[in-house]
Amino acid sequence: MPPTPPSTQATFYQYTLIQKVVYNKLVLKFYLAIVPIVLLLETLLSGPLGLLYSAIALFFVLWIHFVVIRSVLLLAGEPIRKKWRFRRVLPWIGFLPDQYIGYRIFIRVHRHLAWLGLCVCLILYPWFPISFVTSSLIWHLWLIIPRQFLFTRFRKQPKHGLFKLTDTEMLYYKA
Incomplete structure (x- = not known):
């Protein structure tokens, strides 16, 4: 059976892989090891309440990240869904x-x-316990570090390219 010709309505994407960064397992283990160390310090400094503040702060920071990202994407007119x-x-x-x-x-x-x-996170300081504010700052920085690492790895690439995150690597493409 002969192959069917492509439709005139079809869209074909041609991306050229420029740079590929595979995640280092040792660095990921170190990155993950930061969490128990910080939780232990929170517990030592603030007692069991420090763990509660840290858990609440994680969800708070994830929510703040979600709101900021969605807002910027909406203002930029980018598709989100x-x-x-x-x-x-x-x-x-x-x-x-x-x-x-x-x-x-x-x-x-x-x-x-x-x-x-x-x-x-810093605006919270006058109204929330210092343990919660500190936990919020730590979680925010912990979540931002991989993204900043990405920027440093791709800083020499042209800014008009595309990139994709997978579970094991970062890929930078030229469109």
Whole structure:
């Protein structure tokens, strides 16, 4: 049976892989080992209440990240529904792209996220216990570190490319 010709309505994407970064298992283990150390310090400094504040702060920071990312994407006119989802695989935890995404919009979103998340955590200081504010700052920084690592790895690449996150690697493509 001969192959059917492609439809005139079909869209074909041709991306060229420029750079591929595979996650180092040792670095991921170190990144994950930070969590129990921080939780132990929280417990020593604030008692059992420190663990409660830390757990609440994690969900609070994830929510702040979600709100900031969605807001920036809405203001930029970027599609959210099919391209972004909540991920739970190290090192990518939080609301992140699920498909190919423009590197420029990713940088824009995460620069806003880094600064606005930091500001929100610091604004809490007068009204919330210091343990909660500290936990919020630590969780925010812990979640932002892999994204900043991504920016340093791809800083020499042209900003008009596309990239994709997978569970085991970061891929940068030229469109």
